[in-house]
Amino acid sequence: LDVIKQQLQEFIPHVKNISDYSIRKIAGRDLARFKEFKKQGIAVRFGRFTQKENDQIQKNVEEFLSLTGIDSAEKLLFSYKYPEERKTIQRLKTKHQFCEKISAGIPRPWRLIYYRARKIYDPNIRKGKYSNEEEKKLLRYQARHGNDWKTISAMMSRSTLSLGRKYSIIKSAVNNGHWSKKEIQKLTHAVEEVIKKRIEEEEAEEEENVLPSSETSSRDLLIEREKLYYNLPWTEIETKVGTRNWRQCKQKWHTILRARMNKGKEVIRGNEALQMKINLIKRLHEMQVEDINDVKWIEVCNAIGDFPSSYLQDKFYKLKISCVPLWRRKTFSEIINYLYEKKLPEFEEQL
Template identity: 35%
Template sequence: MCNRENYLGRFTEDENKVLKELYSLHGSNWTTISDKMGRSCEAVKKRFNVMSEVYGPWSEAELKVLLTCLHQQLLKRAEPGGEGGDGSAVIQKMDLYKKLEWSRVAKQVQTRSWLHCKNKWMTYLMGKMKTGGKIHRRKSIEGQIQLIKAINEMAVEESGDIVWDDLTHLFGNTPPAYLQKKFYQLKVTYIPHVNRKSFRDIIDFLYEKTLPKLEKDLKGCKDAEDADEPAELRQSYKLSEIFPNL
């Protein structure tokens, strides 16, 4: 069943104050805080982490600590790839973003929350995984069309049930976070009052209203826009490709 508590819109200023007060009383007991606020556990947890973040651009020192910590974690998952030390070690694509110890990462970075660290890593990772291929307008529209169709065919009732790993091929070599970002952009770009709609209503709108528009836009794209060959889909990477400066 769809959890309506996930679709209550943005937190108000009063809710932010209540959240801080409840956290001071109950700590990270998100179930208790969720019950008292009428919001889902995931919603109150994410909101608190966002409120706790240090804003502004990352410094070089912060980024270096982040990458060093993640390099240490991923090195344990990688397989030897021949001579050349850990720079030649090979890691599977999903191991680059699945079940990483974000609490430990945030503790080492110190100045950022675990969610901020995760988002920064995903942005960094997108750039490294997409190396060698460009996503032109035509390819982008094709990916959006396939994304809408694929999610609609899944017939899921909540966004948490989407298996993003199964969809990463739609835009080439990208992590699931890239797909989630594209899905978010589709929602806020094409759906009016999106925060008032249930997940199923969102999918129905995208499929019935947005999809025909994108298909029309695709017909207007020139083939010349895709002159570059697409990047070869990959299932593994050398750590030296992901961490060239470590």
């Protein structure tokens, strides 16, 4: 297993956080694929699927359908809905190497590709905000069928995941609206506690590895910025706060942190805000990134100033929707180029 982990490290930087169980799964099917991609000079990808990858999945599915004669993607990917044909479909999948074919040309673990394919072809996925009528329906159906989201999904044309989460939101007893002083205090304490605990654990680990004292002493003076917001155990913090769910906690913490990093100033306005926009556009343009998933937001933050990365991501989003016409139809690099060529001179002029 250690040998496999070492080999995978090259393709999956976070491999040490993955359980042995999943490592075995990935090793069995993906390691050889990853090596093959490497030979072609293609790196393994994580994060959001790009349009190109989504197109490739659809192409793979269509080719597999014509190869096997299975007559629809729904039958291929949701065969449990067709009990009479299920066995035949299964046999065809094994015979024609379903996994290999479906993941061809996409440098990601096959399992994630399979999930993405199911999402693309799921006939029950309706998106957008739940209406009052839908919420009432959901409560009614849940009372009748319990948490059988598959059945409810067929009745409401929403994905099982969406329904499950919406129900838990409706039923949860968490507070909404403005945070009270007491809640903010609780949150701050909770975050401080988990960060302290984490640092103590890391120090203990370092002591075990007996690092030379010069390497550790300079780091004791301050907490690295990323530790204040990156990879915090939000469900643990949710439990400690008690009255808010983890997503509310996370976002509130980022707001508190941003104000603190900004010397207590609540809002950034005027020339300072303008300068931030200019820096953001320039930095993103310099990075020459094709897809938004490839932006290293922490690096952008380091280059621009003291903000949690989520703040800059939000800033970029707002900039995009307010300044770029037809932004939905444009690729990320087209959006950046538009901002750089059309808006940057305007902002600099205003400054």
